[in-house]
Amino acid sequence: MKKQASYEIKKNQSLAKDIFLMTLVGPMDFSPKPGQFINIKIDGFYLRRPISICSFDEESMDIIYKIVGNGTHALSQMLPGQKLDVLCGLGNGFDLSLASGKIVLVGGGVGIPPLYGLAKELKAAGSQFSAVLGWQTGDQAFFIDEFAALCPTHGATNDGEIGKKGTVTDILKELSYDYYFTCGPKLMLKAVHDLGGNGQLSFEARMGCGFGACMGCSCKTLSGSKRICTQGPVLRSDEVIFS
Ligand SMILES: Cc1cc2nc3c(=O)[nH]c(=O)nc-3n(C[C@H](O)[C@H](O)[C@H](O)COP(=O)(O)OP(=O)(O)OC[C@H]3O[C@@H](n4cnc5c(N)ncnc54)[C@H](O)[C@@H]3O)c2cc1C
Numbered sequence: 263m264k265k266q267a268s269y270e271i272k273k274n275q276s277l278a279k280d281i282f283l284m285t286l287v288g289p290m291d292f293s294p295k296p297g298q299f300i301n302i303k304i305d306g307f308y309l310r311r312p313i314s315i316c317s318f319d320e321e322s323m324d325i326i327y328k329i330v331g332n333g334t335h336a337l338s339q340m341l342p343g344q345k346l347d348v349l350c351g352l353g354n355g356f357d358l359s360l361a362s363g364k365i366v367l368v369g370g371g372v373g374i375p376p377l378y379g380l381a382k383e384l385k386a387a388g389s390q391f392s393a394v395l396g397w398q399t400g401d402q403a404f405f406i407d408e409f410a411a412l413c414p415t416h417g418a419t420n421d422g423e424i425g426k427k428g429t430v431t432d433i434l435k436e437l438s439y440d441y442y443f444t445c446g447p448k449l450m451l452k453a454v455h456d457l458g459g460n461g462q463l464s465f466e467a468r469m470g471c472g473f474g475a476c477m478g479c480s481c482k483t484l485s486g487s488k489r490i491c492t493q494g495p496v497l498r499s500d501e502v503i504f505s
């Protein structure tokens with residue numbers, strides 16, 4: 263269910279280099295699903311900024327974001343007590359009913375947050391799963407302990423500061439799994455997809471309008487172009503075409 267409402271910032275704290283966790287308090291009756299995202303109106307910016315829901319309860323939701331430009335920088339300057347206009351319940355989210363056997367969650371950078379809500383749901387369902395999390399550098403790493411509390415967790419960094427020196431696919435090649443859920447930069451999604459097998463990929467495409475009008479976020483699939491904002495962000499591995 264889509265919803266537009268005002269949310270109060272309860273917490274906005276640094277987690278790692280350029281990475282922030284924000285807790286938003288407000289109406290949570292839109293039945294959030296892991297993999298869905300919100301679209302935040304930031305004062306002074308025309309376009310809303312899409313950010314995945316990391317986790318939620320009856321009163322609030324957590325998001326984790328990286329400062330990459332002016333919008334996310336402005337967000338990082340906001341203080342507890344300030345309010346944000348938020349569009350909620352966007353995107354299809356992950357479809358757990360398609361997964362079976364040994365599941366692996368594969369996250370890269372700020373693709374990791376939506377997988378945390380998914381991990382909590384898989385744990386509650388008694389599923390067998392593990393997580394492979396990757397960052398460019400160790401100083402950007404976050405949520406290793408939070409994932410490790412839910413499942414066997416492997417980390418990889420390009421600089422080797424945390425976990426294996428290399429990429430998430432270096433770890434995946436050594437693991438046996440039947441199904442994957444992945445979110446992260448497009449190059450990482452392609453590398454995971456290229457390893458084969460079945461799974462679901464969540465895209466963090468650059469967006470324009472955010473409501474299906476501009477095709478700015480489109481992704482090639484076997485059934486034509488799909489808009490990440492309205493038909494994603496999650497697509498099945500057997501429909502995606504990487505060009
Ligand atoms: C469905 C979805 C979920 C997302 N979830 C998260 C999340 O949980 N946490 C998070 O930190 N980010 C997430 N993003 C990305 C986030 O929306 C952008 O980083 C943000 O909008 C950038 O805003 P800005 O004003 O700071 O940067 P801008 O000034 O708009 O851009 C600054 C730089 O970042 C690049 N950039 C902007 N948007 C993206 C993007 N989507 N992907 C890659 N590069 C981009 C630009 O090309 C430019 O180089 C998500 C995106 C989508 C589509």
Ligand code: FES
Nearest residue numbers: 470472474477491
């Ligand atoms: S952002 Fe315009 S169609 Fe998706």
